[in-house]
Amino acid sequence: MRRLALVAALLLAACTAVPAPDSTSAAPSPSAAAEIANGHFDGARAKAHVSYLADPARGGRMSGSAGYADAAQYVADRFREIGLEPLGDNGTYFQHFPMPNVELAAMPTLAAIAPSARTYKARVDMTETVGGRSGSGRAESTLAVVGGAARAGVQNDFAGVDARGKIALVTGPTQGGSAVEAAYAEGATGVLLVGNTQIRYSYIPRLESATIPVLVVNETVANELIAPSGKTVAAVRDAVRARRSDPTSPPTGFEVPTTLRMEVSLTPVRQIDAMNVVGLLRGADNTSEQAVLVGGHLDAVGTDPDGSVFQGANDNASGPAVVIEVARALAARRATLKRSIVFAAFAGEEEGFFGSEAYIARTATSPGRVESLTAMIDLDVIGCCGDSLFVSNEAPELQRRIRDTASRLGVSSTSSGAGGSDQTSFARRRVPAALIGWTDFILHTYRDTPDVVTVAKLKAAGDVVTDVAAQLASEG
Numbered sequence: 001m002r003r004l005a006l007v008a009a010l011l012l013a014a015c016t017a018v019p020a021p022d023s024t025s026a027a028p029s030p031s032a033a034a035e036i037a038n039g040h041f042d043g044a045r046a047k048a049h050v051s052y053l054a055d056p057a058r059g060g061r062m063s064g065s066a067g068y069a070d071a072a073q074y075v076a077d078r079f080r081e082i083g084l085e086p087l088g089d090n091g092t093y094f095q096h097f098p099m100p101n102v103e104l105a106a107m108p109t110l111a112a113i114a115p116s117a118r119t120y121k122a123r124v125d126m127t128e129t130v131g132g133r134s135g136s137g138r139a140e141s142t143l144a145v146v147g148g149a150a151r152a153g154v155q156n157d158f159a160g161v162d163a164r165g166k167i168a169l170v171t172g173p174t175q176g177g178s179a180v181e182a183a184y185a186e187g188a189t190g191v192l193l194v195g196n197t198q199i200r201y202s203y204i205p206r207l208e209s210a211t212i213p214v215l216v217v218n219e220t221v222a223n224e225l226i227a228p229s230g231k232t233v234a235a236v237r238d239a240v241r242a243r244r245s246d247p248t249s250p251p252t253g254f255e256v257p258t259t260l261r262m263e264v265s266l267t268p269v270r271q272i273d274a275m276n277v278v279g280l281l282r283g284a285d286n287t288s289e290q291a292v293l294v295g296g297h298l299d300a301v302g303t304d305p306d307g308s309v310f311q312g313a314n315d316n317a318s319g320p321a322v323v324i325e326v327a328r329a330l331a332a333r334r335a336t337l338k339r340s341i342v343f344a345a346f347a348g349e350e351e352g353f354f355g356s357e358a359y360i361a362r363t364a365t366s367p368g369r370v371e372s373l374t375a376m377i378d379l380d381v382i383g384c385c386g387d388s389l390f391v392s393n394e395a396p397e398l399q400r401r402i403r404d405t406a407s408r409l410g411v412s413s414t415s416s417g418a419g420g421s422d423q424t425s426f427a428r429r430r431v432p433a434a435l436i437g438w439t440d441f442i443l444h445t446y447r448d449t450p451d452v453v454t455v456a457k458l459k460a461a462g463d464v465v466t467d468v469a470a471q472l473a474s475e476g
Helices: 030-037 043-053 066-082 179-185 219-229 233-245 313-331 354-362 396-408 423-427 455-474
Strands: 094-101 104-114 118-120 126-128 132-134 137-145 167-170 190-194 207-212 214-217 254-266 270-281 291-297 340-346 373-379 389-392 413-416 433-438
Touching: 043 066, 043 313, 043 455, 066 270, 066 313, 066 340, 094 354, 104 126, 104 214, 132 179, 137 190, 137 207, 137 219, 167 179, 167 219, 167 254, 179 190, 190 219, 190 254, 214 219, 214 254, 219 233, 219 254, 270 313, 270 354, 291 313, 291 354, 291 455, 313 340, 313 373, 313 455, 340 354, 340 455, 354 423, 373 423, 373 455, 389 396, 389 455, 396 413, 396 433, 396 455, 423 433, 433 455
Parallel strands: 132 207, 137 167, 167 190, 190 214, 291 340, 291 373, 373 433, 389 413
Antiparallel strands: 094 270, 104 118, 104 254, 126 214, 137 254, 270 340, 389 433
16 A cells, blocks of 8 residues: 555554465355355455465565466456456456566665664664665765754754765654655765654655665664764754744754664666456446446565565455455346446555556456546455544545445444545546545554454445445446
8 A cells, every 4th residue: 555655653553473374265154155146245255365365475465476476366266256257468357567666685774883883673673765766775974863854945954964974864844845855965875764664665666866775763763863962853853843933943953973874775676567457247238338446456565585574464455355255246236237347456556556557558448448437446455454444535426425335334434535545546537536444554564464354344344345336336
């Protein structure tokens, strides 16, 4: 889920490991089989899909990887079982497209050298961020504390310190623009941001020709690094806010005699063969060329160089798992559907919606092409956690329909802002689109295993999506 391209304050729930799941598609119980035959959503079966897709054997399903291809084949096999028509290349369910890819060549490193030595641990004390100016690089220097790295008009968070040749610590609060770019312009050779360090942020494979290493450290580490100054991160932030209110207040930048060494090592950016998985449930009205699209991204963020797997159960094996079972439920109701329904599992969401953009560019037939779509429902982080579904607000009428349906089914919901996942690609083309997920989500961490995803959450969300999709496809 790209909503966290750099959401530094993201909170994650603590979760435990899960035993290796069965790699076969689970058969429903007799009672569940009766519900499926009647067009009802099967949460237990959706959970079985999550367990397969998020098994460590899939390697974190990074787009273009063998683990992703295995997961894509699994989704295609389920689409075939349900009876969906292939909507991919050459009569298959697979829609191939090229996209850029960059990966870690080695685990990121951060170490204090003086006045005392300490080595910090990746995904605990710090984590890397990749994209734009943030890329490969090595820096060794003392620390320049630069507040929010703002420099516009009378505001200058760099006042009081010379960042040239130093590692810049951005404590915040930021004030628009790129703190990394601002620090680079001031001559910093590396940047530390303060935020959540247990996650792997989405890599954006578009890099400047000159890059510097950028790490996120947690506030405890940041306080430790600036301790020789006698200040804390909270005190620095207060001083920055005071100076923004009164530019005559003392400068907030300062140097700390803590010498650090940091390094981020990336592979070269390369083109890979990625693929969406797309199937069509054709409506009973064969004259209609209109369609509703229900989709969710299949890719996750892969495996670290040390072999630790980001299993990506909630983000986002849960999305395609729900897509599969919504397709199964609605296939039993095909006679009631006037419009067709496209079901899709996208690649390349984590790197910037490459899969949904490729779907729009490469799907030329109706029903299915973007001009034929009357609505798009995007499912992301939909297996855990929280008590309410969030529904994005790009299309107010669609959002109202989803929330009204949720209320009728006894499921709490709340409105959320636009963007964050593949619905963005469709909203840009004026297709009514909405993202649905659970409010207290977990993602991009080693703890996002199938154990965090519950049948109850899948069932509640799946019932809502099935009902809404049926409503939309029954109109027209």
